Amino acid sequence: GENVEQHPSTLSVQEGDSAVIKCTYSDSASNYFPWYKQELGKGPQLIIDIRSNVGEKKDQRIAVTLNKTAKHFSLHITETQPEDSAVYFCAAKISNFGNEKLTFGTGTRLTIIP
Amino acid sequence: ETGVTQTPRHLVMGMTNKKSLKCEQHLGHNAMYWYKQSAKKPLELMFVYNFKEQTENNSVPSRFSPECPNSSHLFLHLHTLQPEDSALYLCASSQEGGAGANVLTFGAGSRLTVL
Numbered sequence: 005g006e007n008v009e010q011h012p013s014t015l016s017v018q019e020g021d022s023a024v025i026k027c028t029y030s031d032s033a034s035n036y037f038p039w040y041k042q043e044l045g046k047g048p049q050l051i052i053d054i055r056s057n058v059g060e061k062k063d064q065r066i067a068v069t070l071n072k073t074a075k076h077f078s079l080h081i082t083e084t085q086p087e088d089s090a091v092y093f094c095a096a097k098i099s100n101f102g103n104e105k106l107t108f109g110t111g112t113r114l115t116i117i118p
Numbered sequence: 119e120t121g122v123t124q125t126p127r128h129l130v131m132g133m134t135n136k137k138s139l140k141c142e143q144h145l146g147h148n149a150m151y152w153y154k155q156s157a158k159k160p161l162e163l164m165f166v167y168n169f170k171e172q173t174e175n176n177s178v179p180s181r182f183s184p185e186c187p188n189s190s191h192l193f194l195h196l197h198t199l200q201p202e203d204s205a206l207y208l209c210a211s212s213q214e215g216g217a218g219a220n221v222l223t224f225g226a227g228s229r230l231t232v233l
Binding site: 008013036038040045046047048049050053093097105106107108109110111 | 122158159160161163174176208210220221222223224225226227
């Protein structure tokens with residue numbers, strides 16, 4: 005089955021700087037890669053996703069890049085703000101508009117230092 | 119609120135107790151999920167229901183018993199749990215089929231402590 009590894013497990017950055025979280029996956033058939041953000045006391049919330057037919061996707065200050073050959077994808081947050089502090093999870097799955105199993109990484113606790 | 123409501127938010131139970139977790143979604147989704155979240159581990163999928171039918175049981179011990187009476191409600195019945203079952207239990211829903219098929223909407227979770 006699919007295995008997703010996520011690094012680093014914790015990350016502290018100065019407010020205004022950029023943060024990068026990296027994930028690798030094992031199943032070359034995976035074609036859908038979402039990122040979820042979990043704030044304290046809340047459930048994870050989808051913030052951005054990417055499919056294997058594109059290499060990069062941006063949404064304001066966040067972006068995700070995908071390297072299918074190397075089987076890794078990354079989350080980039082620019083101009084970080086205190087509200088970006090949270091735990092971030094990457095995930096991967098084979099998506100054919102069905103309910104195929106989503107495999108999550110172990111999470112990265114991001115702390116923004118004011 | 120995300121549209122997925124979980125109760126109770128916190129639960130403490132002994133190993134011989136029987137309790138239930140409840141999840142309700144107001145999004146019109148047709149799939150519902152139970153996940154277990156433990157520290158420093160990936161989210162673990164436990165059960166999946168599509169249109170009220172269980173489509174996945176991810177080798178979950180029988181002391182966890184799910185129930186899905188309709189597409190909007192999902193329960194997790196708990197009995198004779200072990201201390202290692204202490205975790206945050208997350209409910210999620212999605213609309214299967216079409217462009218929204220992959221997007222999970224999570225509830226805030228039920229924090230379970232087994233003494």
